[in-house]
Amino acid sequence: MKWLDRLHGLLAVSAGEACPVCGKDGRPSLAAAALPVRHAAPARELRRLCGDCLARIPWIANAICPVCGRPDRCGDCLRRRERHFERCRGAVRYDETMKEWLALYKYRGLEKLEPVMAAILAGAVERLLSSAAAPAPFDLITSVPLAEQRLEERGFNQAERMAMRISEWYRIPYVPLLRRVRHSDKQSFKGRKDRLENMRGNFAPMAEAIDGLLGYGVSRGNGKLRHSVPSVTPSPTSALFSPPTVLRILIADDIYTTGSTMNECALALRMGLPSCEVYGALWARS
Structure with missing residues (x-):
């Protein structure tokens, strides 16, 4: 259920979940346009990254x-x-x-x-x-x-x-x-x-x-x-x-x-x- 996946992502970020890469607490951007992944489930995982780690991903555009x-x-x-x-x-x-x-x-x-x-x-x-x-x-x-x-x-x-x-x-x-x-x-x-x-x-x-x-x-x-x-x-x-x-x-x-x-x-x-x-x-x- 896409709406449930989005809700889980919002709750994880709002709860200040630690970034899985660097361990810091952070609130990355929630804008879907910032991600090249549209499916709700993988997008939710990417939003668990802090803003710094998310920005470091060198996507092939x-x-x-x-x-x-x-x-x-x-x-x-x-x-x-x-x-x-x-x-x-x-x-x-x-x-x-x-x-x-x-x-x-x-x-x-x-x-x-x-x-x-x-x-x-x-x-x-x-x-x-x-x-x-x-x-x-x-x-x-x-x-x-x-x-x-x-x-x-x-x-x-x-x-x-x-x-x-x-x-x-x-x-x-x-x-x-x-x-x-x-x-x-x-x-x-x-x-x-x-x-x-x-x-x-x-x-x-x-x-x-x-x-x-x-x-x-x-x-x-x-x-x-x-x-x-x-x-x-x-x-x-x-x-x-x-x-x-x-x-x-x-x-x-x-x-x-x-x-x-x-x-x-x-x-x-x-x-x-x-x-x-x-x-x-x-x-x-x-």
């Missing part, structure tokens, strides 16, 4: 590259020989402030930041939904998987956590569709060429999940429905799922640099579902 949404000319997209995703959009620029926030959440386990991080990601989702970048609503949302070793070290997958909140807010069923084939070195320490090589062949579709979608009537070959589809969901989310002729799948991740990770994930999905369209929502664009 204008997408110059039509493919990845980079705010300037993008050599990576021009050089890419094969692109397996349709479009990507990032919510914010990956500046020093965003690096600090992501490190607090991702590496130091500051879980109270999770709703705010997901609310920032919502900016990328809404940018896709409100533009020609995505011609129709998404049917499923999934996330870039972590290697088992990294998952054990960290204890959670930040992309999955944020994607599941997006699923709840926008009623897009969350389904884990990808798995890591091998452990790879961290991308942050690599150049463009090494990033491409590091990600090549690194992902595969989860056979059980893909077969489950096929069982609901999605064809591997031409995207035609094979039989009538019951109104059920293959995920634990509350959204209902009824596959269309072509699945529009949204992949969530935290950082987009060259696009190699997103491209390999999209390739893996299309290996299992050749007729699907893949889009990317990124928390930040470096």
Whole structure:
């Protein structure tokens, strides 16, 4: 209920709730026009930030590259020989402030930041939904998987956590569709060429999940429905799922640099579902 979400946000701010990032008490601006996120639930999370922290978010206002949404000319997209995703959009620029926030959440386990991080990601989702970048609503949302070793070290997958909140807010069923084939070195320490090589062949579709979608009537070959589809969901989310002729799948991740990770994930999905369209929502664009 949108009016209830707005009321909760007003009450939280009026009660002087501490900012989840810096811990200070503050009253950020309540003007909806100040936020690039229109959905009441993520907007409420952003309004829990103090005015200073809210002002530090470097939202990407204008997408110059039509493919990845980079705010300037993008050599990576021009050089890419094969692109397996349709479009990507990032919510914010990956500046020093965003690096600090992501490190607090991702590496130091500051879980109270999770709703705010997901609310920032919502900016990328809404940018896709409100533009020609995505011609129709998404049917499923999934996330870039972590290697088992990294998952054990960290204890959670930040992309999955944020994607599941997006699923709840926008009623897009969350389904884990990808798995890591091998452990790879961290991308942050690599150049463009090494990033491409590091990600090549690194992902595969989860056979059980893909077969489950096929069982609901999605064809591997031409995207035609094979039989009538019951109104059920293959995920634990509350959204209902009824596959269309072509699945529009949204992949969530935290950082987009060259696009190699997103491209390999999209390739893996299309290996299992050749007729699907893949889009990317990124928390930040470096």
